[in-house]
Amino acid sequence: EAQVTQNPRYLITVTGKKLTVTCSQNMNHEYMSWYRQDPGLGLRQIYYSMNVEVTDKGDVPEGYKVSRKEKRNFPLILESPSPNQTSLYFCASSHPRRGGGEQYFGPGTRLTVT
Amino acid sequence: AQSVTQLDSHVSVSEGTPVLLRCNYSSSYSPSLFWYVQHPNKGLQLLLKYTSAATLVKGINGFEAEFKKSETSFHLTKPSAHMSDAAEYFCVVIIISNFGNEKLTFGTGTRLTIIP
Numbered sequence: 001e002a003q004v005t006q007n008p009r010y011l012i013t014v015t016g017k018k019l020t021v022t023c024s025q026n027m028n029h030e031y032m033s034w035y036r037q038d039p040g041l042g043l044r045q046i047y048y049s050m051n052v053e054v055t056d057k058g059d060v061p062e063g064y065k066v067s068r069k070e071k072r073n074f075p076l077i078l079e080s081p082s083p084n085q086t087s088l089y090f091c092a093s094s095h096p097r098r099g100g101g102e103q104y105f106g107p108g109t110r111l112t113v114t
Numbered sequence: 115a116q117s118v119t120q121l122d123s124h125v126s127v128s129e130g131t132p133v134l135l136r137c138n139y140s141s142s143y144s145p146s147l148f149w150y151v152q153h154p155n156k157g158l159q160l161l162l163k164y165t166s167a168a169t170l171v172k173g174i175n176g177f178e179a180e181f182k183k184s185e186t187s188f189h190l191t192k193p194s195a196h197m198s199d200a201a202e203y204f205c206v207v208i209i210i211s212n213f214g215n216e217k218l219t220f221g222t223g224t225r226l227t228i229i230p
Binding site: 031033035040041043045048090092094103105108 | 123156157163
């Protein structure tokens with residue numbers, strides 16, 4: 001089954017404790033992206049990657065890191081989480097040249113930083 | 115610059131009555147426009163997309179949307195609401211650059227409630 005998977009689905013952590021949210025897709029998509037969803041703000045892009053070893057900042061990159069060492073994986077790293085990073089996070093992937101912009105979303109990771 | 119405005123943060127309709135979710139967009143380029151749906155505690159699912167072909171676009175579950183360039187609108191409609199339509203709906207404008215970057219801009223969402 002074609003899908004985007006994220007782990008963990010739920011995470012409660014404390015300020016300053018480094019964490020990683022994994023994202024993996026099995027559709028051989030070149031493009032991957034991370035979003036955060038906050039009430040009343042819709043989804044905002046954090047980082048995106050157009051291919052292996054090619055990443056760039058989205059609209060709200062502060063406090064986040066990413067890496068793209070393999071085509072299928074695109075982990076999101078919070079080196080020192082803070083309470084304002086409490087949010088619902090979505091990973092997405094697409095094939096820009098074939099997909100016409102349609103992105104496939106993972107199920108989401110709900111992060112709480114206390 | 116591009117943006118989308120969803121004109122209603124919350125819409126309530128009775129089961130069996132029509133649904134209208136409004137979206138206006140702003141884009142310097144010829145846009146691609148999407149509607150995504152998010153059911154409670156679920157990820158986002160593509161409902162339909164407009165990519166400069168037919169201006170009336172049909173999607174899943176009986177939804178459709180009409181692209182109106184003169185009004186810069188892309189409203190989502192359904193003739194008869196079903197209880198399973200209760201969800202949050204996002205209008206999205208996408209620009210694909212010459213370098214292949216997909217810049218998505220999401221609206222703030224419209225929560226649709228269906229009254230039995």
